Amino acid sequence: MQISTLGPEQHRTTTVGTAAPAKRVEQLDRVVIRFAGDSGDGMQLTGDRFTSETAQLGNDISTLPNFPAEIRAPAGTLPGVSSFQVHFADYDILTPGDAPNVLVAMNPAALKANLAELPAGADIIVNTDEFTKRNLAKVGYATSPLDDDSLSEYAVHPVALTSMTVGALADAGVSKKDAERAKNMFALGLLSWMYSRPFESTLRFLERKFAKRPELVAANKAAFQAGWNYGETTEAFTVRYEVKPAKMRPGTYRNITGNQALSLGLVAAGVRSQLPVFLGAYPITPASDILHELSKHKRFGVTTMQAEDEIAAIGAALGAAYGGALGVTTTSGPGVALKGETISLAIALELPLVIVDVQRAGPSTGMPTKTEQADLNMALFGRHGEAPLAVIAPKSPSDCFHAAIEAARIAVTYRTPVILLSDNYVANGSEPWLLPSVDELPDLQVPFATEPNTADGRFLPYLRDPQTMARPWAVPGTPGLEHRIGGLEKADKTGDISYDPANHEFMVRTRQQRIDTIAVPDVDVEDPEENARVLVLGWGSTYGPIGAACRALRQRGLPIAQAHLRHLAPLPANLGEVLAGYDKVVIPEMNLGQLAQLIRAKYLIDAVAFNQISGLPFTAATLENMLEDVVKNG
């Protein structure tokens, strides 16, 4: 990834002149906008559309939705606030931005819930129509913050969003309720004008979305137009902004969330392995979207089964894998806990299986729509007996595509379950994805066993491939290879039931060795000046904020090295050597130090754990401050 020459936290503002009739146009290098409103206000959709317009323009983008677990918490309350943050820039960015420059607050709750994160000087666009006595009281405002000086350090733009939308749609032939509901399009129109976004994709989207109700297409388009015109013609907004396209690698892009990318990666893995994908899943936040997405792709031979519970979901996937499918189960932490016994069975049976854990804040139900990385220990160790398997983690939304393919590669090549540790942050966040060409994707084909494998014509189901240590994948239906497998300890080679002590010792060690010898790429270190004494080591979704913090430090002349783990089991072979090359190793994680504990134990180094368990991703600033202290003070 190319390194920007601009400080990622700094704004560059250049006034380029005045546009008729008195609207200045300012150039910005980056903007962070947060759309916030009630759960029913359509903020996710608004953010999504703004993102799509921004993608069309060619900015680099990173987004972060933040919504409550309740589908509709009581209207106008703090728990009901839903928001969508989009960060776009004229250079490559790594995070959805620490703090918004612009807050769109559709009601008092949205203002109150987000105000603390706004830096002084930020723009606030408020929907004044919702600042009623009743709504103010719901969130504990004694007086309207619009009427006192509590917002004096911000640039507040009061806009009567609801009433102007309703006014604009007076002749649109829609109910007052439908007209009010279009206020998010008014807001989108206004913001699209303010940031000079191309809006054709939004108009096309509205035509698709309301295809069955032409009056709503017209009404929403009119609301969008009214918002745009409000910015263009009234005195309320005097400045319009532009963010130039980013210099991105040539190619075709689309904006994609982690869950979408992961789903497409599984489809691609099916195509590249020439195996039918079988997904067994039980609905769970934040993983359900993978089930929804894969259920649309039956034409690739993908079968999806919504099972009766988490255990049945993995059981069916394992049964399908036994029959020669690419078996997959998708879930979140509580589901992995339930699947543990079946994962152990898959380890004993030595069958390929992909287990996707989209982590959320725990324990127990925890905070289902908030992010965390606290399932690492469970993925690595959370089973009975010595039950090793492979664990990998994606580092960004689009990387979920490649991580899914890598999980499938390891599973089918080495005949082992693989846990893929995504999390809510990458699963629901989005970024532009440079589309790969299909023939560049790895070839995942592995042969099934078709013949006996001994000189005397017998078939030994646990006779291993000397390179991969994988046993033959002999699927039912293959003549002459009838055999029985099971969870009882198996004799080496024959797979017969065995209670022999020496055999058990051999098999336990062999199962560990099978995982240890999986070929995984070395970990890369990013240290442009090659003079860093401090290494920051991360895994999974912290890549973006760690990377942004490292860039900021280097910008300020503070050298720091960054290494990021995709493979958690087995760890890259060069990791010990990499760690030994630095005076200090810092490991930021959204847990209480699970990787740090492992690194300390395995490599006997005094790694520093830096932990945040708030349900929110690290901000770049948090990590920058922490790392600055380590770099300066050791």
Add this chain to the structure above:
Amino acid sequence: MANPVELKLTAKDFKSDQEVRWCPGCGDYSILAAMQRFMPELGIPRHNIVFVSGIGCSSRFPYYMNTYGMHSIHGRAPAIATGLSASRPDLSVWVVTGDGDALSIGGNHLIHALRRNVNLKILLFNNRIYGLTKGQYSPTSEIGKITKSTPAGSADSPFNPLSLALGAEATFVARTIDSDAKHLQSVLRAAATHQGSAFVEIYQNCNIFNDGAFELIKDPSTRDEHLIRLEQGQPITFGTDARYSVVHPEGSFGLKVQEGGTPLIHDATVDDPAYAFALSRLSGSDLTTTPIGVFRNVHRPSYDEIVRKQVHDAKTQATGTPEQMLGELLNTGDTWTIL
């Protein structure tokens, strides 16, 4: 199906090389022998047959069949077999389970496999006891059962497995007995030809922990007074000179056994599961009136058929190679190109 004569299989072909390790005298031996004798009749090559089991004495069954087999984990065999069957319609998939495995730890998977009508043949060996863990009461043990874990007698009412299966609207429901090889094979035959889930309860004697549990309906001196043999199209009568009839008293929801009267004519193909359910309620823990045979045998599309058809239809409508389709899929939505 291939012609059984051409395959030239015999019971011996279905015996695996593994030493059978059930207790001497266990009812499982006779079920295994009956199965191995019956299998050649199916006309299915051994490599297209799979036995999947859970945990328990009965679940060792797959090791002894020279077919494909998986001895899985406690209660989960129906779930594993569902994934196998739904993705491999070419296979004949059998689930072997016990009363603890199927009705306690795996109860959820059993009822959901049955409601989905997955193309599985589920054989529940019911010995009314936990054998492998050495003698605790099971979900089919009679209330008050004194076992190692219930020295004062169990407080749980037992499941009637057939009533449970019928409540889940299983399309094929039958009961048979380990010691009656001829009846056992006739039921297996009917189950094997059924499209969809076939649920077969097999009363099985555990001579170590629950010996004689079914003696009342096995002992030739008492059997005929208590055992009701269901035959399709035949009046439901039993006892010496068929002196007892199963009748449907007017105004009653259920069925009743009485001396004389007009017996019902058995019809397992009645679509409404209420009839088979009423039949299943004749037998209780005391076995005094116990029907065996096929209770219900109706047709409903199997889960496998529906799922395979959806995938097949989607594939048929698709154009291009999988690689081309994947390329198109990746390029879906609002894309933009940087030159």
